[in-house]
Amino acid sequence: MREPEVADRYRQRFASATSKLERLESVDASVRRWLDPDSTQTWLVVSAVPDAEGRLPIGFAGREATKQSFDALRGRLPYDGAFTFLGANLTVGFRRYITGDMRGENVIYAREAVAELHTDGASAAATVVGWDWSRGQTDTTSNTIGDTRLATALIDHLGLVGEHARRAGASGTINVHVSVQSSQPVGIGHTRQFGQGQRFDDTRTVSDFDRAAHTFGIDDLTDPGRLVAAAAIACNDLLATFGFPEGLQLTTDGAVRRNYVEIDSDLNRWVGRYEVPIIDEQVAR
Numbered sequence: 001m002r003e004p005e006v007a008d009r010y011r012q013r014f015a016s017a018t019s020k021l022e023r024l025e026s027v028d029a030s031v032r033r034w035l036d037p038d039s040t041q042t043w044l045v046v047s048a049v050p051d052a053e054g055r056l057p058i059g060f061a062g063r064e065a066t067k068q069s070f071d072a073l074r075g076r077l078p079y080d081g082a083f084t085f086l087g088a089n090l091t092v093g094f095r096r097y098i099t100g101d102m103r104g105e106n107v108i109y110a111r112e113a114v115a116e117l118h119t120d121g122a123s124a125a126a127t128v129v130g131w132d133w134s135r136g137q138t139d140t141t142s143n144t145i146g147d148t149r150l151a152t153a154l155i156d157h158l159g160l161v162g163e164h165a166r167r168a169g170a171s172g173t174i175n176v177h178v179s180v181q182s183s184q185p186v187g188i189g190h191t192r193q194f195g196q197g198q199r200f201d202d203t204r205t206v207s208d209f210d211r212a213a214h215t216f217g218i219d220d221l222t223d224p225g226r227l228v229a230a231a232a233i234a235c236n237d238l239l240a241t242f243g244f245p246e247g248l249q250l251t252t253d254g255a256v257r258r259n260y261v262e263i264d265s266d267l268n269r270w271v272g273r274y275e276v277p278i279i280d281e282q283v284a285r
Helices: 003-032 060-074 081-085 147-167 224-241 266-273
Strands: 042-052 090-093 096-103 109-118 123-131 143-146 171-181 186-193 196-199 212-217
Touching (some): 003 042, 060 096, 081 109, 081 123, 081 147, 123 147, 147 186, 171 224
Antiparallel strands (some): 042 171, 090 096, 096 109
């Protein structure tokens, strides 16, 4: 191959990468329009664009097939918290299917969950993961995300975007943005002490939220063990924002640490249904 041809290939590759990044920003911004900017809730937002696009039809049959895909996901994902609201109310938009618990008259916002599934295999989902844990304390102006809830929600979100890309016929890798959105400061806590919500002492409350970017294989997000590993990678990035070095529930090897998962949690029930390694490892803190 001659030098001008090599240079042209590199320019095309750079242009393609730039185009995918712009597409990912567009998909992310689109789903955020359903979130009330003045809401005091804390949202987890996951957006994804595959490298090799797929194609899904928009129509009555396609809408029914998309509804059925959510029914199938209920058996393959933990389906924790607000994620359960997705799939029941399904409508269409421009080259996308839209689902969520919308409310309002002139301006419509999602209450706790929304997802947009684009016909090219791109998608984005947002669900509420944090709430006020003040319980009469002086700090009533911030929310708390439970670490098990965050880990479980990441499995749900990444599983959804991966399955949608696969169903659309997309292939190769998938580019993912993961972030938190809230109009209030947010901290990290847990409910493993007699079911009471407690903040971690060695973390900080955050008002500005970083957006973590990752690239996974589509198969990484449709296989339970590899999905756990992908969720662990994303979870570690988000928790670092709060000054917490790594998540306690999931490992980047695709295992779940038994001692940090509440017995009655959806995550605990989910790992029991699949061949996901469960280990008794303690994290030295």
